[in-house]
Amino acid sequence: MATTLKINGTSRTVDVDESTPLLWVLRDILDLKGTKFGCGIALCGACTVHLDGQPVRSCSTPVAGVGGREITTIEAVGDSALGKKVQEAWLDLDVAQCGYCQAGQIMAATALLKNIPKPTDADIDTHMSGNICRCATYTRIRAAIKQVAGVEAAKTEG
Amino acid sequence: MRISKSSRRDFLKVSAAAGGGLMLNLKSANAAGNAAPSDLNAYIKMAPDGIVTIAAKNPEIGQGIKTALPMIIADELEVDWKDVRVETAAFDPEKYGVQSAGGSTAIPRNWDLMRRVGAAGRQMMVSAAAKTWKVAESECTAASGVVTHTASGRTLKYGELAAKAAALPAPDLKTVTLKDPKNFKIIGTPTKDVDGPKIVTGQPLYGIDVTVPGMLYATYEKCPVFGGTVASANLDEIKKMPGVRHAFIVEGTIPKGSDKINPSMDVGLSGGVAIVADTWWQANVARQKLRVDWNTGPMVAQSSAGFAAKAAELAKQKPEMEIRKDGDVDAAFKNAAKVVEATYSYPFLAHATMEPQNCTAHFKDGKLEVWAPTQNIGNGRALCAKVFGIPESSITGHMVRAGGGFGRRARPDAFLEAAWISKVAGAPVKLIWSREDDIRHDTYRPGGFHTFKAALDKNGRLTALTDHFVSYGADGKFANSANIAGNVFPAEFVPNLNFGASLMPLGTPTGPLRAPGSNALAFVFQSFLDEVARASGRDPLDFHLDLLSEKRVAAAPAAATPPGGIPQPAFDPARMRGVLTTVAEKAGWGKRKLAAGSGLGIAYYFSHLGYVAHVVEATVSRQGQVKVDKIWVAVDVGSHIVNPSGAINQVQGATLDGLGQALGQEITIARGGVVQGNFDDFPILRMNQAPPVEVHFQTSNVSPTGLGEPALPPLLPALANAIFAASGKRHRDMPLSKGSPAAV
Numbered sequence: 076m077a078t079t080l081k082i083n084g085t086s087r088t089v090d091v092d093e094s095t096p097l098l099w100v101l102r103d104i105l106d107l108k109g110t111k112f113g114c115g116i117a118l119c120g121a122c123t124v125h126l127d128g129q130p131v132r133s134c135s136t137p138v139a140g141v142g143g144r145e146i147t148t149i150e151a152v153g154d155s156a157l158g159k160k161v162q163e164a165w166l167d168l169d170v171a172q173c174g175y176c177q178a179g180q181i182m183a184a185t186a187l188l189k190n191i192p193k194p195t196d197a198d199i200d201t202h203m204s205g206n207i208c209r210c211a212t213y214t215r216i217r218a219a220i221k222q223v224a225g226v227e228a229a230k231t232e233g
Numbered sequence: 234m235r236i237s238k239s240s241r242r243d244f245l246k247v248s249a250a251a252g253g254g255l256m257l258n259l260k261s262a263n264a265a266g267n268a269a270p271s272d273l274n275a276y277i278k279m280a281p282d283g284i285v286t287i288a289a290k291n292p293e294i295g296q297g298i299k300t301a302l303p304m305i306i307a308d309e310l311e312v313d314w315k316d317v318r319v320e321t322a323a324f325d326p327e328k329y330g331v332q333s334a335g336g337s338t339a340i341p342r343n344w345d346l347m348r349r350v351g352a353a354g355r356q357m358m359v360s361a362a363a364k365t366w367k368v369a370e371s372e373c374t375a376a377s378g379v380v381t382h383t384a385s386g387r388t389l390k391y392g393e394l395a396a397k398a399a400a401l402p403a404p405d406l407k408t409v410t411l412k413d414p415k416n417f418k419i420i421g422t423p424t425k426d427v428d429g430p431k432i433v434t435g436q437p438l439y440g441i442d443v444t445v446p447g448m449l450y451a452t453y454e455k456c457p458v459f460g461g462t463v464a465s466a467n468l469d470e471i472k473k474m475p476g477v478r479h480a481f482i483v484e485g486t487i488p489k490g491s492d493k494i495n496p497s498m499d500v501g502l503s504g505g506v507a508i509v510a511d512t513w514w515q516a517n518v519a520r521q522k523l524r525v526d527w528n529t530g531p532m533v534a535q536s537s538a539g540f541a542a543k544a545a546e547l548a549k550q551k552p553e554m555e556i557r558k559d560g561d562v563d564a565a566f567k568n569a570a571k572v573v574e575a576t577y578s579y580p581f582l583a584h585a586t587m588e589p590q591n592c593t594a595h596f597k598d599g600k601l602e603v604w605a606p607t608q609n610i611g612n613g614r615a616l617c618a619k620v621f622g623i624p625e626s627s628i629t630g631h632m633v634r635a636g637g638g639f640g641r642r643a644r645p646d647a648f649l650e651a652a653w654i655s656k657v658a659g660a661p662v663k664l665i666w667s668r669e670d671d672i673r674h675d676t677y678r679p680g681g682f683h684t685f686k687a688a689l690d691k692n693g694r695l696t697a698l699t700d701h702f703v704s705y706g707a708d709g710k711f712a713n714s715a716n717i718a719g720n721v722f723p724a725e726f727v728p729n730l731n732f733g734a735s736l737m738p739l740g741t742p743t744g745p746l747r748a749p750g751s752n753a754l755a756f757v758f759q760s761f762l763d764e765v766a767r768a769s770g771r772d773p774l775d776f777h778l779d780l781l782s783e784k785r786v787a788a789a790p791a792a793a794t795p796p797g798g799i800p801q802p803a804f805d806p807a808r809m810r811g812v813l814t815t816v817a818e819k820a821g822w823g824k825r826k827l828a829a830g831s832g833l834g835i836a837y838y839f840s841h842l843g844y845v846a847h848v849v850e851a852t853v854s855r856q857g858q859v860k861v862d863k864i865w866v867a868v869d870v871g872s873h874i875v876n877p878s879g880a881i882n883q884v885q886g887a888t889l890d891g892l893g894q895a896l897g898q899e900i901t902i903a904r905g906g907v908v909q910g911n912f913d914d915f916p917i918l919r920m921n922q923a924p925p926v927e928v929h930f931q932t933s934n935v936s937p938t939g940l941g942e943p944a945l946p947p948l949l950p951a952l953a954n955a956i957f958a959a960s961g962k963r964h965r966d967m968p969l970s971k972g973s974p975a976a977v
């Protein structure tokens with residue numbers, strides 16, 4: 076079934092079964108490989124994208140349910156000033172280890188900072204705990220979010 | 234990632250073709266004593282504009298080696314890091330020697346070699362400049378990609394010298410002059426991951442992102458019981474599903490009818506059903522309709538509950554094998570002022586790398602090309618050569634960045650499956666495992682059971698210790714990573730000591746998980762020693778510093794380093810006392826008044842040549858909820874921390890990895906298969922569970938060693954010891970969720 080999607084500012088028409096998760100449309104039909112597969116059942120956040128600016132798990136979002144909402148992926152999150160700042164903080168603090176979860180982390184963090192520009196530790200816990208980092212880079216993820224927000228981070232790198 | 238046929242190999246070929254660039258072609262013997270193929274080649278490519286491309290020889294799995302090894306070369310080469318570009322080397326062990334990730338070996342194995350490779354490049358630049366100026370090389374110096382003739386002040390840039398230098402004979406690596414370490418500029422400077430910009434912008438980088446022309450996608454359903462095979466499957470129905478191109482049974486190569494573990498990790502091809510489709514999602518949808526009748530085989534009788542019951546029985550008997558025996562434990566127990574006894578256990582664990590196992594393969598005309606996010610492409614190549622009966626030279630492997638390894642990606646099962654499916658399908662195939670496949674078909678960290686007894690004299694000193702370890706294996710051979718060595722601490726520090734072991738046959742494949750062996754043994758030994766310390770009436774830190782003050786049994790002489798091996802210097806108690814003292818001081822051990830319900834726990838471990846000590850501060854609520862407030866860690870891995878940024882990340886990550894294991898990870902075997910399947914029942918640590926981790930490095934005057942693993946093991950006992958200090962509750966079984974209090 077042909078479906079038209081608004082992805083990263085352009086319209087793309089794909090011909091897939093409407094139950095296909097957005098994740099696999101992005102990755103294998105549209106060749107946007109930045110959004111990652113981790114669990115397939117909304118438990119890890121590796122596949123996080125934005126629909127109209129809000130974070131969703133693309134592995135559990137059938138393409139039919141997207142409708143006319145704007146999809147933003149990691150490939151284009153840097154087009155917004157906030158998204159770019161988040162990416163820069165990630166680089167500045169050298170957050171990644173394997174890096175596989177980080178697209179999802181950046182998408183979740185950008186949405187958090189958009190909704191709550193100066194998040195507390197509790198806000199970070201609430202909004203980032205759906206995103207697993209198997210390498211456990213949580214210390215730097217937290218610090219990078221605080222850097223973008225301009226709030227003081229705890230010093231842990233003696 | 235679109236990979237044209239030869240992009241990885243281009244790097245080796247470009248050579249002087251690239252506009253007079255220099256390709257160092259170092260033919261001399263490998264000075265680091267690396268394995269035989271020491272005919273080095275092509276680490277450094279110098280462009281006329283001064284941009285240096287350095288080959289990173291080892292697979293990157295998140296341990297930061299793609300950044301760290303080129304840093305060492307660049308420092309000795311005397312170029313600025315901003316002028317360095319890094320490319321993953323071709324997989325070619327004849328040129329590069331060992332190209333694997335595992336055992337925290339890359340730094341100890343390559344430290345000296347990388348320095349010499351860089352120094353050789355610098356020497357060629359200096360020679361080329363000296364020849365140009367017709368002066369002695371000794372009158373020239375190199376820095377920041379520029380050679381200077383000191384007396385005249387003349388300078389030439391490396392880029393300008395590249396073509397001339399390329400024509401010079403390569404110096405003998407053994408005799409090149411290394412820098413004085415006090416002049417290191419890049420080594421020891423926090424340096425960002427070279428793939429960082431691609432990671433944060435979502436560029437294709439990982440195995441799962443590989444795309445080759447004409448590629449199909451595959452899923453592979455294996456028997457839930459290890460070693461099982463397919464009796465029949467509804468293939469006709471599956472073949473009719475949308476997008477499905479092929480569906481077929483793979484018989485597998487695992488010997489049937491055995492209930493004994495194969496001690497090798499390369500267990501071969503598991504039997505199953507392959508579905509190949511135009512997209513992975515179509516293959517996955519078809520798989521939901523798959524009905525398979527399995528021949529489960531004898532392993533179906535195995536279960537975790539059965540193992541626990543059998544272990545309890547065995548623990549009462551005399552150990553089947555003697556691992557170590559010092560002094561006279563019976564006499565020591567007779568004369569003891571106090572005897573402490575306890576039993577401990579820990580579960581099987583999965584690796585659960587963030588990127589599920591996957592591999593892309595193209596089998597064509599008797600030749601195989603593979604793009605593998607793996608820790609050890611050589612294992613996959615060797616296994617495929619054996620299974621397909623083709624020479625290794627017919628197999629081209631490409632190392633692709635992996636989303637985590639932790640030991641899992643040392644086993645080439647997905648590699649072989651992808652190759653097999655490609656061969657049958659007659660097309661390039663990308664095989665992607667589901668998360669459930671990944672958790673149910675791992676090579677697990679083996680569980681284990683320990684029964685300890687210790688004797689204290691009237692001065693509170695440890696005089697005897699015995700451990701009966703009930704583990705897995707058969708015929709006197711431990712299953713992979715299920716062994717105990719005779720020199721596990723506190724061996725050599727207790728005058729009377731017996732280690733014995735008994736084995737249970739196991740059908741579940743096992744293998745190394747980050748800090749194999751140590752990740753389990755640290756928990757049991759360091760927790761039990763904390764019990765002993767407390768029984769002695771002394772402060773645990775004092776008890777341990779005293780225990781570490783002298784060896785009480787002569788150590789066996791260190792074995793000679795085999796060719797290609799890494800020197801294994803004996804455990805140095807002074808280095809351990811150093812990290813223990815540092816971590817205690819940083820955490821305010823014995824100096825701070827803690828809130829009611831809070832406690833500090835301390836533990837240390839020597840693993841993969843690294844010395845690490847942790848202090849955990851934990852609070853246990855009246856309802857028994859555990860909260861980890863903060864963790865301090867002190868690390869000694871030798872004279873230099875190559876990349877402090879990556880190193881801190883590894884130490885924090887390994888520490889929190891240990892915390893995640895402790896809080897709730899357990900793989901349970903039932904009816905011969907794994908019960909858990911995704912992150913709901915095999916939980917990975919999350920942001921709201923991650924306390925601050927404060928890292929301190931301490932240096933020792935020995936060559937640097939690796940950091941992927943050693944910072945995990947002591948965290949588990951430090952946590953258990955902290956919970957005891959806070960609440961009086963001793964956890965002797967992992968994970969903590971096994972007994973109250975509940976952990977958060």
Ligand code: FES
Pocket residue numbers: 111112113114115116117118119120121122123132133134135
């Ligand atoms: S892959 Fe979507 S949440 Fe894990």
Ligand code: FES
Pocket residue numbers: 171172173174175176177207208209210211212295587636637
């Ligand atoms: S960096 Fe590896 S999973 Fe997050």
